[in-house]
Amino acid sequence: MTKSIMIVGVGGQGSLLASTLLGKLLVTEGYDVKVSEVHGMSQRGGSVVTYVRYGDKVYSPIIEKGDADCIISFEKLEAARWVQYLKKDGVIITNTQQIDPMPVVIGATEYPADILTELSQKVKVDALDALSLAQQAGSSRAVNIVLMGRLARQLDIPTEKWEDALRAVVKPQFVDINLKAFELGYNFGL
Amino acid sequence: MRELLIGNAAVARGLYEAGCSIVSSYPGTPSTEITEMAAKYDEIYCEWAPNEKVAMEVAFGASVRGKRTCCCMKHVGLNVAADPLFTLSYTGVNGGLVICVADDPGMHSSQNEQDSRHYAKASKIPMLEPSDSAEALMFTKLAFELSEEFDTPVFIKMCTRVAHSQSIVETSERVLPEDKPYEKNPQKYIMVPANAKLRHPFVEERTRKLTEYAETAEINREEYGDSDFGIITTGTCYQYVKEVFGESVSVLKLGMIHPMPVERIKSFADKVKKVYIVEELDGFIETHVKSLGIDCIGKEMFSNIGELSQLAVATAFGLDEPQFASVDTNVPGRPPVMCAGCPHRGMYYTLAKNKITVLGDIGCYTLGSMPPLNALDTTLCMGASVSGLHGYNKAGGKETEGKTVCVIGDSTFMHSGITGLVNISYNASNSTVIILDNSITGMTGHQQNPTTGYNIKGDPAAKIDLETLCKAVGINRVRVVDPYNLAECDAVLKEELSAEEPSVIISRRPCVLLKSVKAKPALTVSKDDCKSCKMCMKLGCPAISMHDGKADIDATLCVGCGVCTQMCKFDAIK
Numbered sequence: 001m002t003k004s005i006m007i008v009g010v011g012g013q014g015s016l017l018a019s020t021l022l023g024k025l026l027v028t029e030g031y032d033v034k035v036s037e038v039h040g041m042s043q044r045g046g047s048v049v050t051y052v053r054y055g056d057k058v059y060s061p062i063i064e065k066g067d068a069d070c071i072i073s074f075e076k077l078e079a080a081r082w083v084q085y086l087k088k089d090g091v092i093i094t095n096t097q098q099i100d101p102m103p104v105v106i107g108a109t110e111y112p113a114d115i116l117t118e119l120s121q122k123v124k125v126d127a128l129d130a131l132s133l134a135q136q137a138g139s140s141r142a143v144n145i146v147l148m149g150r151l152a153r154q155l156d157i158p159t160e161k162w163e164d165a166l167r168a169v170v171k172p173q174f175v176d177i178n179l180k181a182f183e184l185g186y187n188f189g190l
Numbered sequence: 191m192r193e194l195l196i197g198n199a200a201v202a203r204g205l206y207e208a209g210c211s212i213v214s215s216y217p218g219t220p221s222t223e224i225t226e227m228a229a230k231y232d233e234i235y236c237e238w239a240p241n242e243k244v245a246m247e248v249a250f251g252a253s254v255r256g257k258r259t260c261c262c263m264k265h266v267g268l269n270v271a272a273d274p275l276f277t278l279s280y281t282g283v284n285g286g287l288v289i290c291v292a293d294d295p296g297m298h299s300s301q302n303e304q305d306s307r308h309y310a311k312a313s314k315i316p317m318l319e320p321s322d323s324a325e326a327l328m329f330t331k332l333a334f335e336l337s338e339e340f341d342t343p344v345f346i347k348m349c350t351r352v353a354h355s356q357s358i359v360e361t362s363e364r365v366l367p368e369d370k371p372y373e374k375n376p377q378k379y380i381m382v383p384a385n386a387k388l389r390h391p392f393v394e395e396r397t398r399k400l401t402e403y404a405e406t407a408e409i410n411r412e413e414y415g416d417s418d419f420g421i422i423t424t425g426t427c428y429q430y431v432k433e434v435f436g437e438s439v440s441v442l443k444l445g446m447i448h449p450m451p452v453e454r455i456k457s458f459a460d461k462v463k464k465v466y467i468v469e470e471l472d473g474f475i476e477t478h479v480k481s482l483g484i485d486c487i488g489k490e491m492f493s494n495i496g497e498l499s500q501l502a503v504a505t506a507f508g509l510d511e512p513q514f515a516s517v518d519t520n521v522p523g524r525p526p527v528m529c530a531g532c533p534h535r536g537m538y539y540t541l542a543k544n545k546i547t548v549l550g551d552i553g554c555y556t557l558g559s560m561p562p563l564n565a566l567d568t569t570l571c572m573g574a575s576v577s578g579l580h581g582y583n584k585a586g587g588k589e590t591e592g593k594t595v596c597v598i599g600d601s602t603f604m605h606s607g608i609t610g611l612v613n614i615s616y617n618a619s620n621s622t623v624i625i626l627d628n629s630i631t632g633m634t635g636h637q638q639n640p641t642t643g644y645n646i647k648g649d650p651a652a653k654i655d656l657e658t659l660c661k662a663v664g665i666n667r668v669r670v671v672d673p674y675n676l677a678e679c680d681a682v683l684k685e686e687l688s689a690e691e692p693s694v695i696i697s698r699r700p701c702v703l704l705k706s707v708k709a710k711p712a713l714t715v716s717k718d719d720c721k722s723c724k725m726c727m728k729l730g731c732p733a734i735s736m737h738d739g740k741a742d743i744d745a746t747l748c749v750g751c752g753v754c755t756q757m758c759k760f761d762a763i764k
């Protein structure tokens with residue numbers, strides 16, 4: 001069975017590192033893996049999405065509506081934007097951070113204040129303030145790894161394997177911060 | 191070694207393993223990473239050429255000298271290189287020559303969604319289309335062999351989903367081909383009518399031989415399943431078909447999309463009850479199959495607009511619709527925006543404020559067309575701003591000259607803006623050209639270009655001086671402004687628009703995302719001094735928003751450029 005994980009967020013939030021980490025880990029675990037990234041235009045503060053699929057044999061590199069076992073969202077509005085891609089019994093892990101898109105900034109429309117409440121009524125949502133946890137770990141840029149820590153709870157892969165993969169993808173001077181961020185995400189709410 | 195690579199990195203690896211030693215390209219999504227990755231191998235000489243035509247001609251020269259060589263571009267780049275392309279087909283090669291072209295169905299990052307396969311057919315050059323990274327690597331190596339065996343350039347055709355998807359590849363060692371010294375051969379390399387007339391029959395014969403090759407080639411592959419219908423497909427569409435039907439379906443997967451086999455398609459069609467064609471964009475395979483007198487279903491069932499997917503395939507075949515949840519709340523869109531501190535913003539604000547008509551071009555600065563700046567009037571293709579402005583002013587005369595400008599980035603100006611400026615000078619239109627010089631090729635992810643002073647490796651290189659260049663083509667009025675200084679922008683714009691001769695304004699500030707640019711401390715708004723006039727909001731800076739009726743600056747985004755402080759009459763921003 002092919003498993004599908006989506007990573008969504010706002011261009012510039014560091015989703016590429018998250019998907020690199022996940023891809024590396026899944027290859028080491030012996031899976032066939034496909035990771036579909038976004039480059040170019042949409043990286044300029046636009047909505048971005050990365051697809052990660054793994055299993056015995058993966059064909060399509062992309063995820064379609066109703067397909068994703070898990071959606072990891074770096075921003076809560078993005079979680080709502082992509083919810084249609086979630087499987088019926090799938091789960092959304094989302095950062096509670098709010099980043100106003102340009103139409104909201106210029107007052108053309110409003111940021112839906114209760115979006116997380118509505119989402120939680122419709123699907124399984126695991127929400128956490130990943131920015132604060134990242135800052136607690138030592139860097140606001142570690143939001144991506146906090147969320148990966150959270151994802152680790154959903155997958156059947158021992159945390160030591162995650163940590164090895166993490167050491168392999170981040171620069172040596174950032175390993176400690178990221179390991180801490182991973183742990184804070186993993187243990188949040190316990 | 192088993193590695194997870196994006197398709198573009200796999201092509202680069204293929205270049206390396208095939209012993210390719212020269213790569214000349216111009217960036218363009220989704221092709222850029224091929225050349226960036228190739229540049230990481232010290233054994234391959236790589237460069238960013240000023241445009242795709244130059245890149246292809248560099249590859250031609252390197253091939254004539256006997257080296258394996260490659261040029262890479264996005265689909266629209268192939269339009270720019272079309273002139274050398276069609277005759278390169280006649281000359282053929284000495285060292286293997288591979289042209290990588292990357293299409294962008296769905297237009298994730300492009301101004302149109304043209305289908306490059308037509309170029310293969312029109313120029314009579316074979317084209318291979320991989321469906322994942324493993325094939326991207328393998329096909330690239332094969333392309334060099336075919337190139338040398340059949341004396342032809344060979345296309346590798348990528349698309350966004352193959353170029354930017356990581357999948358597993360097996361890498362191996364680099365094998366250097368033997369050097370093929372240049373031997374003078376005017377009949378092959380000098381394409382004057384007498385010689386070209388001899389080469390054209392060669393090209394037709396070559397296509398015949400390649401068609402024969404396609405009849406048995408392993409990159410075209412039949413997979414028979416138990417269904418009574420068969421699907422002919424290629425590239426990423428193959429993956430969608432397999433995702434939906436698995437082993438059950440009969441598939442003819444075409445790895446070589448031009449020329450296509452004849453007998454093989456006929457025999458596949460004979461073995462199945464009904465033939466479907468699954469391909470993105472135009473009905474290219476479909477036209478071929480129908481020309482063989484085979485009844486098939488293609489674009490009746492699949493759109494020729496945008497990308498396909500497993501869902502598109504499943505839906506077309508009437509399979510179950512997926513089930514999913516959705517929210518009732520309207521989710522505001524999140525379009526890409528100019529970054530906080532982007533140097534383009536100050537000039538755009540000045541143009542919008544003065545209600546100037548702006549012929550635009552392609553780059554990050556095309557984002558100036560978005561609200562609230564709404565500063566652009568046209569975007570066609572790279573370079574068209576400068577030549578278009580000349581045409582607009584020739585048509586409008588005195589009525590438009592003082593109220594119209596064009597904007598063009600530094601990389602775009604080097605790509606194809608300079609010829610337009612020569613035209614303005616030579617054919618005398620009183621036009622005002624603004625070069626938005628952020629000292630980098632921003633849009634495609636920070637590639638060096640001839641104006642930056644660095645080459646693809648980041649080593650110091652000759653730096654084309656824009657002021658001298660513009661003067662050399664006959665522009666007397668060349669001004670340089672700092673786009674962070676709104677008063678200066680305004681004054682110089684007014685002066686140059688009222689001048690009685692053509693002028694160039696260079697709006698110069700490096701891109702804030704460059705490592706060499708150090709951000710200043712974030713600015714803050716004094717809530718007491720803010721009078722809620724929203725003047726600062728007119729800039730469309732993503733760091734500024736209104737909270738509880740007062741302007742507010744997001745400290746994580748603000749780089750302290752100070753443009754907003756010049757907007758505030760109440761000195762509330764410090």
Ligand SMILES: Cc1ncc(C[n+]2csc(CCOP(=O)(O)OP(=O)(O)O)c2C)c(N)n1
Nearest residue numbers: 218552553554555599600601602631632633
């Ligand atoms: C013929 C062609 N080649 C390549 C591209 C891809 N492309 C779009 S804009 C651009 C360059 C933008 O750089 P620059 O002009 O310096 O502006 P910036 O993005 O830095 O503002 C490129 C390479 C294209 N659209 N058309």
